[in-house]
Amino acid sequence: ADMKDDAKIFSVLSALEKSNSGRVDSLHEFQWAAIQKFVKKLISDDSAPLIIRAPTGSGKSLVFYTCTALMKVLKPGLNDTFAFITFPTRALNSQQFSEMVRFFYFLNKEGIEISLGMYMGQAGDAAVKPLDPSAYSDGDQIGLIESCPECSCKKIIVKKPHSERMLPVCQDCKAEFSNIFLSNRETQRFCPNVLIGTPDKIVNALTHDVYSHTVFGAPSVKCKKCGSHKGLCWKDQKDEIIKCKVCGNENDREKCMSRSTPCFVVFDEVHTLSGTSGNLLSHFLSLLQVVSRNYGNKEKFWYLGASATIANQTELLHNLTGYPEDSMEVFPEKNDFEKYFP
Numbered sequence: 001a002d003m004k005d006d007a008k009i010f011s012v013l014s015a016l017e018k019s020n021s022g023r024v025d026s027l028h029e030f031q032w033a034a035i036q037k038f039v040k041k042l043i044s045d046d047s048a049p050l051i052i053r054a055p056t057g058s059g060k061s062l063v064f065y066t067c068t069a070l071m072k073v074l075k076p077g078l079n080d081t082f083a084f085i086t087f088p089t090r091a092l093n094s095q096q097f098s099e100m101v102r103f104f105y106f107l108n109k110e111g112i113e114i115s116l117g118m119y120m121g122q123a124g125d126a127a128v129k130p131l132d133p134s135a136y137s138d139g140d141q142i143g144l145i146e147s148c149p150e151c152s153c154k155k156i157i158v159k160k161p162h163s164e165r166m167l168p169v170c171q172d173c174k175a176e177f178s179n180i181f182l183s184n185r186e187t188q189r190f191c192p193n194v195l196i197g198t199p200d201k202i203v204n205a206l207t208h209d210v211y212s213h214t215v216f217g218a219p220s221v222k223c224k225k226c227g228s229h230k231g232l233c234w235k236d237q238k239d240e241i242i243k244c245k246v247c248g249n250e251n252d253r254e255k256c257m258s259r260s261t262p263c264f265v266v267f268d269e270v271h272t273l274s275g276t277s278g279n280l281l282s283h284f285l286s287l288l289q290v291v292s293r294n295y296g297n298k299e300k301f302w303y304l305g306a307s308a309t310i311a312n313q314t315e316l317l318h319n320l321t322g323y324p325e326d327s328m329e330v331f332p333e334k335n336d337f338e339k340y341f342p
Contacts, residue, residue, distance in 0.1 A: 008073040008112075009039065015106035016066055019149065024062075030054055030340035031063050034331050038067040038304070041329075042074050048327040049303040051270070051313045055341055060306040061096060064266045065103050067304060068194055071264055072114050078299070080191035080222075080229070080260035081117075081215040086199045088272045093120050096268075097196045098146045101180055104194075105149040108179055115179040117187035118144070119197035119205070119215075132183050133166050142168055144182055150175040162226065164189060164246045188212045189228045189246060191220075191260050199277070203284040206291065215260050216288065217295035222258040225249035229258065262292050263299035270305035270313055273320060282320045 027035075034052050041050060054060045068083050087093045097118055104116045136142075136158045145156045148170035155171040165186060168177040181187050187195060188205075191214050195202070205212035210233050214220045220229040223244040230245055242253050265285065267273060273281055289301055303321050307313050314325040332340050 005043075005074060009070065011110040011112055012066060012069045012073060012107065015069070015103060015110045015112065016062070018106040018109075019103040020062075024059075027062075028059055028340070030332060031059050033340075034063045035066050035070070037329065037331050038063075039070060039074070041302075042071065045300075047300045047302045048329065049305060049317045049321055049323050051305040051307065051317060051328060051330045053307055053309070053313065053330060053332060053337070056308045058341070060308075061099065061268065064268070064304050064306060065100055068264065068266065069103070069107055069112065069114060071302070072193060073112055075299075078193070078261050078263070080258060081193060081195060082261050082299075083194045083264040083266070084202055084262065085194060085196050085266040085268070086202065087196070087268045088198070090120055090198060092268070093118070093196055093198060094144060098144065100194075100196065101145050101177065102149040104179060105175075105177060113179075114194065115181065115190075115192035116194050116196065117181035117190070117192035119184055119187050119195045120201045121184070121198070132185060133160070133164055136160065136166050141171075142166070142182065145177070145180070148173060148175055162247055164228065165226075188214055191215050191229050191258075199273070199281050199284070203280060206284060206288060213291070213295075215262070217260050217262055217292040217297045219257060219259045219295065221251050221253055221256045223247060223249050223251055224256060259295060259297070261297050261299050262288065262301075263297070264302045264304075267303070267305045267317075267320070269307060270316055271307045271309045271311065273316055278316060278319060282322075285320060286322070 052060050052063050100116055107114050138160050140158045142156045145168055147154050151173040153170050153172040156168050157171050159167040159169045166182050168180050181190055181192050206216055214229045214231045218231050220231045221242040222229050226247040228246040240253055241250050243250055305313055305317050314328050318325045
């Protein structure tokens with residue numbers, strides 16, 4: 001890494017420290033060592049999967065949050081949606097999303113432009129429907145974000161610049177979180193850099209909904225006014241001027257062309273991805289690569305798994321990604337496990 005990369009890495013670590021101020025004094029040795037492992041893989045362009053093993057509650061999530069941010073700053077050329085972080089349950093997705101909001105807020109304050117979107121469930125699901133923009137008005141409280149990263153206020157409310165956007169705002173200090181997208185519809189429209197979601201939602205979107213392909217690499221027109229994406233699958237796809245479906249702004253198709261570059265998939269609790277669900281997800285990952293390549297994305301795909309078990313993670317990652325087990329790196333290795341977790 002050169003000096004510019006060093007400065008970027010420092011900025012990510014500074015945001016990490018600020019987002020955990022008063023809660024975590026320092027990184028565990030295994031967390032720092034795992035982050036360094038990932039940085040070395042990025043610098044050497046080694047995309048073979050990395051597996052992080054650590055006991056429950058030891059801070060594995062912090063490792064892949066940081067690795068995702070580092071990928072954004074160390075790999076130039078990543079555009080729109082590039083990372084999918086999957087958790088096996090909706091409750092875990094919601095909890096971790098709130099944690100990542102804090103980190104991403106301070107990343108942006110450090111000058112690292114990175115956005116985050118929630119992506120889970122179907123529109124009619126009882127647990128998901130309340131997160132749709134149509135269910136909110138200006139001033140309504142949002143329960144998904146636990147507290148304001150700036151002032152710790154527990155009341156985050158909605159500001160609606162238009163009908164398709166729920167902009168989270170702190171009621172007390174008025175901090176706005178313009179890089180946070182709370183609903184499936186917003187996520188598909190605005191293509192945030194990082195998606196948090198359940199594997200089944202991502203699979204369903206890729207295989208059943210062409211309008212979601214904006215996050216999977218399909219060419220789209222990015223509105224100069226509101227930043228939303230309109231996939232080129234509508235009847236006006238060949239027109240020179242494309243009207244934004246969100247704000248109505250008229251955009252030059254050639255000048256405003258954009259596409260996501262999906263290339264990083266994180267599996268938390270990778271040991272749960274076995275049996276039928278693991279088999280189906282492996283087909284999705286293969287299809288994701290094929291679709292992405294057909295849309296013109298040339299980025300390598302990178303995979304990071306996390307687990308509290310010390311059993312067959314490499315076998316599962318092999319079944320999911322196709323990488324040979326002997327090409328994967330497991331950290332800590334079995335012989336070193338007690339060094340980090342005595």
